[in-house]
Amino acid sequence: MKLFAGCVVLGLILSLPGSAPAKIKNKDLNVAEKVERSTTVSPQVTLTLCVQSGTISVRGWDKNEVRVTSNDADDIQFRRIDKSKDPSSPAKRIDVMVLDEAKAKNRLDCQALADVNMDVPANATVQVQTRDGDIRIVGVAAAYAGSQNGDITIERASKLVEAGSVGGSISLRDSTGRVTLNSAGGGVAMVNVRSSNSEDTIDVGTVSGDIQLDRVSNSKINMKTVNGNITMTGPLAHAGSYAFTLMGGDLTLKMPHDASFTLNAKVSERRSIVSDFALKYLSENPQSPPNPAPKELPAPKAGPSTPAPKVEPPAKHTPVPKVEPPAKDVTVITPVIVAKPVISSPYILRRFNAICGTGDATISVSSFGGSLLLKKL
Amino acid sequence: MNRCLDEATLQSYFDGELSPSMMERATSHLAMCTNCAEAAREIEQELMLLTSALEPEFESAVPTERLQQRINAAVLDLRVARAAEIKPSTGFFGSLSALFSFSSARSLGYASLVILLALAAILGFVKMRMSKVEPEKLQARQQEQTAPKTTPEANQAVAKDAGDNKYSPIIVPPKPVLPVQGVVAKRTVKSSPASEATAKAKIKLIPGERSYLQTIAKLDNTINSDKNAMRPALQVEYERNLAVVDRAIAATRSAAKSNPNDPDAADFMFAAYQSKVDLLNTIADARLGGRSH
Numbered sequence: 001m002k003l004f005a006g007c008v009v010l011g012l013i014l015s016l017p018g019s020a021p022a023k024i025k026n027k028d029l030n031v032a033e034k035v036e037r038s039t040t041v042s043p044q045v046t047l048t049l050c051v052q053s054g055t056i057s058v059r060g061w062d063k064n065e066v067r068v069t070s071n072d073a074d075d076i077q078f079r080r081i082d083k084s085k086d087p088s089s090p091a092k093r094i095d096v097m098v099l100d101e102a103k104a105k106n107r108l109d110c111q112a113l114a115d116v117n118m119d120v121p122a123n124a125t126v127q128v129q130t131r132d133g134d135i136r137i138v139g140v141a142a143a144y145a146g147s148q149n150g151d152i153t154i155e156r157a158s159k160l161v162e163a164g165s166v167g168g169s170i171s172l173r174d175s176t177g178r179v180t181l182n183s184a185g186g187g188v189a190m191v192n193v194r195s196s197n198s199e200d201t202i203d204v205g206t207v208s209g210d211i212q213l214d215r216v217s218n219s220k221i222n223m224k225t226v227n228g229n230i231t232m233t234g235p236l237a238h239a240g241s242y243a244f245t246l247m248g249g250d251l252t253l254k255m256p257h258d259a260s261f262t263l264n265a266k267v268s269e270r271r272s273i274v275s276d277f278a279l280k281y282l283s284e285n286p287q288s289p290p291n292p293a294p295k296e297l298p299a300p301k302a303g304p305s306t307p308a309p310k311v312e313p314p315a316k317h318t319p320v321p322k323v324e325p326p327a328k329d330v331t332v333i334t335p336v337i338v339a340k341p342v343i344s345s346p347y348i349l350r351r352f353n354a355i356c357g358t359g360d361a362t363i364s365v366s367s368f369g370g371s372l373l374l375k376k377l
Numbered sequence: 378m379n380r381c382l383d384e385a386t387l388q389s390y391f392d393g394e395l396s397p398s399m400m401e402r403a404t405s406h407l408a409m410c411t412n413c414a415e416a417a418r419e420i421e422q423e424l425m426l427l428t429s430a431l432e433p434e435f436e437s438a439v440p441t442e443r444l445q446q447r448i449n450a451a452v453l454d455l456r457v458a459r460a461a462e463i464k465p466s467t468g469f470f471g472s473l474s475a476l477f478s479f480s481s482a483r484s485l486g487y488a489s490l491v492i493l494l495a496l497a498a499i500l501g502f503v504k505m506r507m508s509k510v511e512p513e514k515l516q517a518r519q520q521e522q523t524a525p526k527t528t529p530e531a532n533q534a535v536a537k538d539a540g541d542n543k544y545s546p547i548i549v550p551p552k553p554v555l556p557v558q559g560v561v562a563k564r565t566v567k568s569s570p571a572s573e574a575t576a577k578a579k580i581k582l583i584p585g586e587r588s589y590l591q592t593i594a595k596l597d598n599t600i601n602s603d604k605n606a607m608r609p610a611l612q613v614e615y616e617r618n619l620a621v622v623d624r625a626i627a628a629t630r631s632a633a634k635s636n637p638n639d640p641d642a643a644d645f646m647f648a649a650y651q652s653k654v655d656l657l658n659t660i661a662d663a664r665l666g667g668r669s670h
């Protein structure tokens with residue numbers, strides 16, 4: 001009897017370690033299960049989705065339905081936030097709540113650690129946000145995306161795009177409408193972007209990331225970077241307005257050989273302007289510092305016997321240099337190469353106004369410490 | 378002279394107080410009159426006895442004479458002192474010794490002079506302190522008007538930046554004016570030229586710069602209010618880009634200050650400031666996270 005009891009106890013003890021892994025295994029199997037929720041919505045529904053960490057993928061489709069799936073989430077819920085009088089009517093505003101097991105008890109928002117896939121109507125507006133993961137949005141009307149360190153990729157947006165990232169890059173392709181992109185350390189790339197109407201503008205800003213535009217045909221573009229380089233490739237929009245503000249990076253404009261534009265550039269005297277285009281020199285109005293040293297000024301061509309040029313007093317408050325009408329006997333310079341001066345002088349801003357072709361588009365460049373390159377495609 | 382000499386005449390005879398004719402007639406009478414000679418001998422003996430008894434007293438000078446001698450000596454000293462004043466060529470050390478020879482009048486004069494000098498020193502010190510404290514108060518008021526309130530951490534950062542000669546738009550809040558004047562004076566004296574130059578440079582803001590600084594200070598306070606809310610990856614990215622923006626601000630600000638008549642130079646500076654505002658806004662939003670409608 002004692003021997004039988006001892007065997008039973010020993011068997012129970014030996015059976016315990018084997019049962020624990022089985023439970024974990026079951027748990028893993030539960031987590032790996034795909035959670036899927038769907039609901040009927042208005043074609044122009046606005047959806048918001050927020051997770052703490054994880055990749056968000058949004059895809060537009062031809063159904064008036066929202067479907068959200070996740071392999072990591074414990075639960076997915078739709079929270080209707082529009083104030084419709086008829087509860088049975090399709091929702092116009094929905095918060096997608098993604099809850100994992102750890103956070104499901106407290107029902108905290110934006111705390112899930114899960115990858116989420118979402119299918120939305122093609123005319124939907126999506127607003128997604130993640131902290132660490134990447135965001136990919138394809139085929140929606142309007143996209144608002146934000147990520148701290150993840151990359152953001154948006155394709156085929158039809159009306160509006162607003163995206164911001166601190167450390168990640170932003171890529172926009174094949175889209176139409178108004179665009180606003182901001183990244184601190186990541187780069188911004190836009191390919192094949194166009195406007196749906198004349199009000200569609202493109203505003204791009206970075207701190208240290210580079211900006212690259214390829215075939216962007218919006219008529220009004222504003223780009224600003226602190227230390228990044230800007231490269232724009234493609235034809236200019238007719239009567240388009242392009243404004244570039246750079247602190248330390250270089251600006252490279254690669255345009256077709258028949259590009260027609262007016263160039264209003266404010267570039268540091270210490271940096272160079274290189275152009276492959278036939279520029280008609282309109283005016284150049286370098287503004288000297290208040291008390292420049294005469295010997296530090298770039299001396300014009302003067303022979304040894306020629307007296308030193310008089311230093312003109314600086315012009316007082318000339319906010320915008322007036323562009324004089326082109327003289328009849330202007331000299332066509334091809335290419336225009338202004339070499340970087342060797343001497344170390346105080347900061348001198350150089351205003352360079354020129355025209356190429358008929359001057360359809362207007363390119364305004366304000367570069368504090370970068371070079372300007374105009375290249376032919 | 379046949380009549381005998383009386384005692385008063387004999388006393389006067391021995392005191393030598395008789396006229397010469399009387400002295401001659403008294404002498405011839407004493408030679409012929411034995412009674413007057415005997416009386417004269419007695420008076421002479423009494424005089425000799427009195428003289429021998431009072432001899433020590435008669436050898437020392439009488440009090441009137443010693444007093445007269447001291448007065449004469451004092452008068453002589455005064456004459457010597459006046460002579461020394463009239464003749465400065467008597468020597469430097471002689472003058473010094475004369476200065477330190479205190480008479481009662483001179484002591485009173487010296488005391489008055491010392492009191493006057495002490496009053497003048499006190500007044501001068503107080504006036505000097507007022508002139509030093511006023512600029513510091515003015516500077517404090519100006520900084521109070523221009524600078525936003527920063528956290529102590531920001532103050533430390535500013536102090537570090539000042540030491541590294543790295544530009545930072547955060548303005549050091551004004552130092553509290555201590556009630557103890559001496560402490561303030563000591564701080565004023567010990568402040569290094571670099572810190573004074575930095576403080577002056579911070580006071581001289583470029584027009585339009587203040588609003589940016591205020592906005593940046595508010596955002597900076599918001600971000601620094603809870604640093605734990607910022608994850609390390611975000612913190613690294615934030616500081617890296619902040620350094621880039623600060624360098625741009627420093628460069629453009631320097632250009633704007635060296636070209637005060639160039640509005641474009643100021644525009645570059647404002648663009649750099651705006652970049653910092655945008656960056657801080659982005660970071661502040663990223664810290665909060667959450668769903669925004």
